[in-house]
Amino acid sequence: MSQRPIYLDNHATTPMDKRVLEAMLPYFTEHFGNPSSINHLYGWEAEAAVKKARETIANAINCSPEEIIFTSGATEANNLAIKGIAEAYFNQGQHIITVQTEHRAVLDPCQYLETLGFEITYLPVKKDGLIDLEILEKNIRPETILVSVMVANNEIGVLQPLKEIGRICKKYDILFHSDGAQAIGKIPLNVQAMNIHLLSLTAHKVYGPKGIGALYIRRRDPRVKIAPQLHGGGQEKGIRSGTLYTPQIVGFGKAIELALQEIDAESQRQKELRNRLQKQLLSLEGVHLNGHPTQRLSGNLNVSIEGVDGAALLLALQGIVALSSGSACTSTTTKPSHVLKALGHSDKLAYGSLRFGLGRFTTTNEIDTIGQKIVDTIQSLRQATVQN
Numbered sequence: 001m002s003q004r005p006i007y008l009d010n011h012a013t014t015p016m017d018k019r020v021l022e023a024m025l026p027y028f029t030e031h032f033g034n035p036s037s038i039n040h041l042y043g044w045e046a047e048a049a050v051k052k053a054r055e056t057i058a059n060a061i062n063c064s065p066e067e068i069i070f071t072s073g074a075t076e077a078n079n080l081a082i083k084g085i086a087e088a089y090f091n092q093g094q095h096i097i098t099v100q101t102e103h104r105a106v107l108d109p110c111q112y113l114e115t116l117g118f119e120i121t122y123l124p125v126k127k128d129g130l131i132d133l134e135i136l137e138k139n140i141r142p143e144t145i146l147v148s149v150m151v152a153n154n155e156i157g158v159l160q161p162l163k164e165i166g167r168i169c170k171k172y173d174i175l176f177h178s179d180g181a182q183a184i185g186k187i188p189l190n191v192q193a194m195n196i197h198l199l200s201l202t203a204h205k206v207y208g209p210k211g212i213g214a215l216y217i218r219r220r221d222p223r224v225k226i227a228p229q230l231h232g233g234g235q236e237k238g239i240r241s242g243t244l245y246t247p248q249i250v251g252f253g254k255a256i257e258l259a260l261q262e263i264d265a266e267s268q269r270q271k272e273l274r275n276r277l278q279k280q281l282l283s284l285e286g287v288h289l290n291g292h293p294t295q296r297l298s299g300n301l302n303v304s305i306e307g308v309d310g311a312a313l314l315l316a317l318q319g320i321v322a323l324s325s326g327s328a329c330t331s332t333t334t335k336p337s338h339v340l341k342a343l344g345h346s347d348k349l350a351y352g353s354l355r356f357g358l359g360r361f362t363t364t365n366e367i368d369t370i371g372q373k374i375v376d377t378i379q380s381l382r383q384a385t386v387q388n
């Protein structure tokens with residue numbers, strides 16, 4: 001069997017940690033009960049497991065367990081937050097502020113709300129991918145009900161100044177939602193210190209299972225109202241109906257527990273590997289780093305490469321390394337990345353970009369192997385272009 005490519009697409013998803021799988025397994029078979037069954041042991045066992053996971057996740061972001069609502073992932077959490085707030089606060093105003101570089105799971109619900117008459121401001125970003133706080137403040141209006149700015153970008157890894165954004169939202173008494181899908185378990189998050197009212201989370205970017213996530217919804221100071229988007233059995237305080245997916249919830253809790261144990265050491269380790277790869281690639285002429293050089297995720301590296309055809313480069317690398325290009329990860333279409341476009345890149349340069357996502361299982365050996373191969377590939381593609 002030929003060797004599988006080295007996996008460096010950890011922003012798209014991560015392999016599940018085997019310790020997470022082990023924690024989940026009993027909840028598919030022996031402990032299969034419905035956590036809402038209050039009359040027997042099967043239900044109690046499942047309920048206890050869900051409670052434990054909820055506490056772990058709440059502790060991870062410094063909120064109380066009642067403020068965690070389980071969802072199918074960050075896409076659903078973002079939809080619930082944005083549409084749920086729009087519906088609940090409709091009478092107070094119909095203006096929402098977000099950012100051009102947000103994930104589609106934030107941008108598309110916002111675009112949907114525009115069809116219902118809401119006004120959305122899509123803030124630009126600076127060349128380094130960060131928002132300008134003065135521009136944010138200038139765009140706040142009396143009818144603004146929500147500001148939605150992600151913690152960590154899924155393409156260029158930049159970390160938005162959450163604390164400062166939280167402070168501005170507090171000053172104007174506006175709700176603050178953040179998409180934390182790329183950040184949970186990788187950088188410390190504290191919804192109190194950051195004055196966050198709603199925070200979207202997912203398990204599969206942090207070595208947990210796919211299909212499970214959560215929305216933090218603040219219940220005190222202020223108590224945030226939210227209109228449910230799924231109606232039914234009334235689970236999760238009526239905010240998100242549907243039988244709780246116990247094995248996935250257990251896995252989510254375990255994934256967070258493991259990530260927090262190693263958060264500092266792992267961040268440092270990935271940063272060193274990332275910097276090594278970065279140095280090697282940037283030593284080539286016409287290779288540029290995308291996003292802020294230091295204010296970003298340790299495992300992220302996004303570069304634009306002049307003078308190569310993006311599609312040809314990806315094709316040449318396909319068997320060597322699994323990563324993503326500067327085109328939208330909306331898989332079915334290949335448009336240039338809206339994030340790189342927001343940084344001011346041309347379509348051509350956006351296509352000629354590579355996103356590396358290092359992860360828990362990335363080794364020094366892997367980084368050294370691919371670094372040289374990518375350099376060689378870029379050079380030979382450039383030479384071929386010149387000769388043609």
Ligand SMILES: *Cc1c(COP(=O)(O)O)cnc(C)c1O
Nearest residue numbers: 073074075103105154181182202
């Ligand atoms: C992956 C991702 C999502 C979508 O999360 P799912 O759990 O797959 O629905 C949303 N936002 C960001 C920033 C992401 O990276």
